[in-house]
Amino acid sequence: MYADSARALFRDDLAEGLALLKPLVLPPLARPDGMTTHDYAFNRLRQAIMVGAFRPGTSVTIRGLAEALESSPTPVREALRQLTSIGALQFLENRRIVVPHITPARFEELISLRIALESHAARRAITHLSERQIEKIAAIDDSIETEIRGGDKVAALIANQAFHRMIYTANPDPVAMPLIESVWLQLGPILGIAMEHVTELYVVDRHREAIDALRRRDEGAVADAIAADIREGIGGFDQQAVARLLRLAA
Amino acid sequence: MYADSARALFRDDLAEGLALLKPLVLPPLARPDGMTTHDYAFNRLRQAIMVGAFRPGTSVTIRGLAEALESSPTPVREALRQLTSIGALQFLENRRIVVPHITPARFEELISLRIALESHAARRAITHLSERQIEKIAAIDDSIETEIRGGDKVAALIANQAFHRMIYTANPDPVAMPLIESVWLQLGPILGIAMEHVTELYVVDRHREAIDALRRRDEGAVADAIAADIREGIGGFDQQAVARLLRLAA
């Protein structure tokens, strides 16, 4: 596996990183026609980071990624630069490019920021949601449970994100969504750790509550449900367990 | 002025754009030692957009900026790509790079997002603020009034941003600050329009209220003061007047 590429894709955790990256980033997402190399690289990396393919502290290289994506340094560097702008990566002083480390305090800040942003976005979405859209949201919620019961952690995570995204993007001017995804990206690497250590997934979310509140067009109840949902867990992961894990890692 | 450069820096509003850009972006900020060309370009453009140097819809070119910044396309393109990630610019389908247009609805969304984000950040900052820092914040508030009375719109704007930034960055893990600045960037172009049309600046902010609340460590009062401050105006600009202006422009 190492000899496959002349250069290392990752400096640390090479095997694990590759193992996670390969299915997530390399084969599945074919490049659509008309998509630039840069956009392709950006979206692949973004998606990989958001679902926890990279552990905190992992460092990547421009040439390594260019090779993995069968491209050249220029578009990859642009993609990496963009990812730093949204907190997904970090260019260090010594020119190393790493996935940011997360302290327990930072983790708490990010969760609290998620609550502020997403309860706000949920409130703002209510008036724009049609009945049909709400039913779609409920359908996505069902698929989350299916994935959790099936034990596919990454799929559960993605479905959970889709659930939240579907609500917030009902707003025709979804200015909050990019910021919310920035926070998700910063939490991604933690989820990667969680996925390695947590074997049991729990279906304890507040999605039903949120959906009911959406149907009633009850702003306060929606915001409360979303806040509680975030506070308690992330797509099958128990929040407290993740926090504990983080303290151990630090 | 036009003949100075072989290529146009802006496609539209060339004269106005240059007039605003020159003092803000070109001469003053000298490139510090050790700062890369890319970082320099990024920071200059970012600052220029944040204080309203570019009107909505203005389009820029990579080569034009590279020439203006005495650099080459590569680092400038990276800077522009980063700016799109934080909502300051937009790469259109036809490969044009523009400052995003803003609809009245989007404007309202951004203001409401500012309130959600900044009242949250203010709450989170309270426990980390020392007495000395609060006095510094009060000093910045004084300088805002000075600038407003002096009639320097850009300086007033920058001082106002410094006031808010000083509060939010007291938090040792300021995860919200980059997101807040992203919103500021998206509002920047509107401020540019406001600065062109508004002649009178008002010193009607809630800063004193906010500072008092900070001294009392009163979370709710701080959040309320910040929310009211944002709702009513931006660094000397009356919010309602700006909204009216925007409806006219649309």
Next chain:
DNA sequence: TTTCTGAAAATGTGATCACAAAAAGAGATT
């Protein structure tokens, strides 16, 4: 005057190269 057409210019994209800084590694020294 307006609209259409085709050539010329401009522009974003991505690959490549030279360069300096940093990291890695081999071998000697303590």
Next chain:
DNA sequence: AATCTCTTTTTGTGATCACATTTTCAGAAA
């Protein structure tokens, strides 16, 4: 065995170039 030193390799940076697409604009046609 641990530390230091010097060479080699790797890596980010920025400039340049070729290419395809888009825009611009002059001139013809209606």
